[in-house]
Amino acid sequence: MTSIRTIFLALISIWLLALPEPVRSQSQSELNEQATRSVEKADLKLNKIYKEVVAKYSANQIFTSKLRTSEAAWIGYRDAHLKSIFPADKPFDEYGSAYTLCYQVELLAQTNKRSEQLAAISNACKIDLATAESQFKAEELQLNTTYEQASTKIAPKYLRYLREAESEWRAFRDAESDALATLGSSKNREVIRLNSRTSLDTARVKELNSWVTGFEEGNVCCGSRPVR
Numbered sequence: 001m002t003s004i005r006t007i008f009l010a011l012i013s014i015w016l017l018a019l020p021e022p023v024r025s026q027s028q029s030e031l032n033e034q035a036t037r038s039v040e041k042a043d044l045k046l047n048k049i050y051k052e053v054v055a056k057y058s059a060n061q062i063f064t065s066k067l068r069t070s071e072a073a074w075i076g077y078r079d080a081h082l083k084s085i086f087p088a089d090k091p092f093d094e095y096g097s098a099y100t101l102c103y104q105v106e107l108l109a110q111t112n113k114r115s116e117q118l119a120a121i122s123n124a125c126k127i128d129l130a131t132a133e134s135q136f137k138a139e140e141l142q143l144n145t146t147y148e149q150a151s152t153k154i155a156p157k158y159l160r161y162l163r164e165a166e167s168e169w170r171a172f173r174d175a176e177s178d179a180l181a182t183l184g185s186s187k188n189r190e191v192i193r194l195n196s197r198t199s200l201d202t203a204r205v206k207e208l209n210s211w212v213t214g215f216e217e218g219n220v221c222c223g224s225r226p227v228r
Helices: 004-011 028-056 061-085 091-095 099-119 129-153 156-181 189-213
Strands: none
Touching: 028 061, 028 099, 061 099, 061 156, 091 099, 129 156, 129 189, 156 189
């Protein structure tokens, strides 16, 4: 069984910073339960923010309909992304006793990120169309480059899961951007769409970089991502 010390050292960086409760000397099951409770709280927060956004823009039926489509697309992407990280058919055999904790921490990060995205929906876009197009093209190029690099780092038998996650993510990105665009006027609708895609591209590049840069040796939560 993986030691608690190893788990703690592996997760103390990015992932455990997301947990609201301090992680002390706990058993594996206690760590799992704490992570599960954190995910449940985050999910309640996400649902609350989502309902608030729908209520705020209830008069705009086109937007709320597209937002529902986007939210469904996000759920599809979230599940595919987690599968691309932990694709093994027998995850406990492949990833050890820390699998449940690792999975919940990844799920927590995705849930919190989605809450932030929804909370920022009403932010106005204040750049011109030419700038929006230029920024989107640059970030899209970076995204494609990073995805190709990540594809060479994941084990070939798991590559299909990364491809599926990327496909689901693009569906979510486009649905989300199309929904946000309906909040704009005819003058800035395309700017809002492009700005949203650029922002989502940036977030996806960061996720894909975890395959490109890899994890330090001893990190029990690397999943399909390589160890440096």
